[in-house]
Amino acid sequence: MKPSAKLPIRPAKSAFDRIDLLILDALRQNGRITYQALSDRVGLSPRPCLERVKRLEQKGVIRGYTALVDPSAIGHDIIALAGISMRDPSAVARQRLEKVLLEHPAVVELQVVNGEYDYIARIVAPTLAAYEALTEAVLADTGFGIGRIHTTFVLKTLKSFEGYPITTET
Numbered sequence: 648m649k650p651s652a653k654l655p656i657r658p659a660k661s662a663f664d665r666i667d668l669l670i671l672d673a674l675r676q677n678g679r680i681t682y683q684a685l686s687d688r689v690g691l692s693p694r695p696c697l698e699r700v701k702r703l704e705q706k707g708v709i710r711g712y713t714a715l716v717d718p719s720a721i722g723h724d725i726i727a728l729a730g731i732s733m734r735d736p737s738a739v740a741r742q743r744l745e746k747v748l749l750e751h752p753a754v755v756e757l758q759v760v761n762g763e764y765d766y767i768a769r770i771v772a773p774t775l776a777a778y779e780a781l782t783e784a785v786l787a788d789t790g791f792g793i794g795r796i797h798t799t800f801v802l803k804t805l806k807s808f809e810g811y812p813i814t815t816e817t
Contacts, residue, residue, distance in 0.1 A: 663708075666691055670699055671708070672813035678712040715809060723771035725778050726801040730764035735792030741765075744791040753781055764797070 663671070669689040673680055680688070686696035703709045718726060733740065748754045748768060756769035772778035782796050 667699060667703065668813055670696065670703065674700070674709065674712075675810040675813055715807070718771055722773045725772040725775055726804075727770045727772070727778055728799045728801065729766075729768045729770055729782070730797040730799075731766040731768060732763065732794045732797070733765045733792050734794030736765070737792065740790070740792030744785075744793065747785070747791070751781070753777075 666689050670685065673685055673688050682693050682697050682700075685700075686693040689696060691699070700709070718724075731744075733744075744766075745757075748757050748766070753770050753772055754768050755771055758767045759765065760767050770778060770781065772781065778798075782798070785791055786793055786796060
């Protein structure tokens, strides 16, 4: 009988106090808030508020700051959700595919999933032809080990991802 594989040990999630959660929620809603306004909002003086933000950044809880841009305003008229199934699930094929997808600017999100697909990718393109060229290039290359790509095109976005919810109750 094959020994069971050990699951990776995940460090315990560090506990955040109410003020940390208020800071995270305020920054999620407005990453451009001034430290003075942030400190007023969370009920802390500016210096300790700044120190908490820096600590959250150093711990990797706050991964960065960004502007939310309308995709169609910058020429991404096609948004596709692509379910990718592997024909060859070897580590070499997966690593090669992941490297190409991670480096491609049209792939704006990539998840490893279980179930019918091995990956789900959010891909943007200026035209349907550009999206088709990308998927055909990947499918045509047998070294990527892809069995099929199932594409769902976004017709209308009702709610965009704008960050993970922060529960401020402790």
